[in-house]
Amino acid sequence: MGPLIDKVAKDNHIGHVIDLGAGQGYLSRTMAFQYDLQVMAIDGSEVQTCGAKRFDTMAIKGFKDKEHLIHHVTDLFTPENATDILQSLQQQHTHPSLLICGLHACGDLSTMMLRLFTQQSDIQALVNVGCCYHFLSHQGPSPGFPMSRTLQSFQLGSTACMLACQAPSRWLDQKEASIKAYEHHFFRCLLQWMMIEKGLISATDKAPIIGRLNKKRDFDSFPIYVKAALTRLGMDPNAISSDDAAAQYHHYKHTAQVDKRIAVLWTLRALLGPVIESFILMDRYMYLEETVPPSPTKSVSILPLFDDLVSPRNMVIVATK
Structure with a gap:
């Protein structure tokens, strides 16, 4: 410049x-x-x-x-x-x-x-x-x-x-980081659905803003992410049990394969x-x-x-x- x-x-x-x-x-x-x-x-x-x-x-x-x-x-x-x-x-x-x-x-x-x-x-x-x-x-x-x-x-x-602000042109150069980002989007969507199911928030509420979490520590697994996110939101970190979080993650990722649908949706959005x-x-x-x-x-x-x-x-x- x-x-x-x-x-x-x-x-x-x-x-x-x-x-x-x-x-x-x-x-x-x-x-x-x-x-x-x-x-x-x-x-x-x-x-x-x-x-x-x-x-x-x-x-x-x-x-x-x-x-x-x-x-x-x-x-x-x-x-x-x-x-x-x-x-x-x-x-x-x-x-x-x-x-x-x-x-x-x-x-x-x-x-x-x-x-x-x-x-x-x-x-x-x-x-x-x-x-x-x-x-x-x-x-x-x-x-x-x-x-x-x-x-x-x-x-x-x-x-x-x-x-x-999205930059899809960087995906090919940062493949590993892009795949992790898709997984994080899946975490975020699944957490919000579980919060609605547990009555922690209403389906008509504005999506809660979690803010920045530690990428190395708080995303090790979905149960760990859930506790970190609930804590960040000022909620009881045990409002969603680790066993329940793990079971829902397994179902929606490996059985229903919702994560793949979220990846497709996010890709289409980002390409815009x-x-x-x-x-x-x-x-x-x-x-x-x-x-x-x-x-x-x-x-x-x-x-x-x-x-x-x-x-x-x-x-x-x-x-x-």
Whole structure:
């Protein structure tokens, strides 16, 4: 991503970059130390900023003359405070043209970045790779989806956005992990059915959110998973006995072969993931096309940047005014 940002910046005579959601500053350091760009790295977490500064200290040994090129800020960069942050940058440099970028910027951070690009006259270029579509907002004056006027009549729920994060292209490269994932889906479905049968939840209730369990310990067997999941849900871990869990697992896996039906259903759902992601990306593309005024230097494009087996979120949006 560093070479792409450098090319966009140089082609548009831009020397200053704002890296939103900079995290520990890997991209920011690349832009500053390797490509001599003046970088303001912004992240909302003080922990991330401190980590970035620590890595700067280690990396700067070979780039002593470039230490001044990177500046870290801990703040939530929003449309409300964007002007103040940009003014602080302009106090150091006389109204510089800016490029705003984000590598795997989660949820609404990416869409906010697009809106800032269209609203702030000093921001002349954008390079963005989005991520975590399930964190997109769908309501309010500035929803994460839809953004464009073209797709205003379309709605995607949280389930569809979660599917957009699926990467079926990685299954062939991660066969063992994919097979384990299918087994975990079977565990989850069977547990919910047993909870309904035991009266622990109602069939009309929203599916309980178990959250993250220990993959090495809590998935050794279905009875172990049941106890771990019930504990995580704040229920009596003995509400479903180990013997009952084992018997139901054996029946539905080896006799009824429900696990195979779940695998087929999950595969069909996951294969829709890239389609939904394309829909989200097209919405962002259309928003930029609709919102950025025509000019000789206007450009909006989407292109694959990374190997999708390494980084499933590999599509980058590049725009200039």
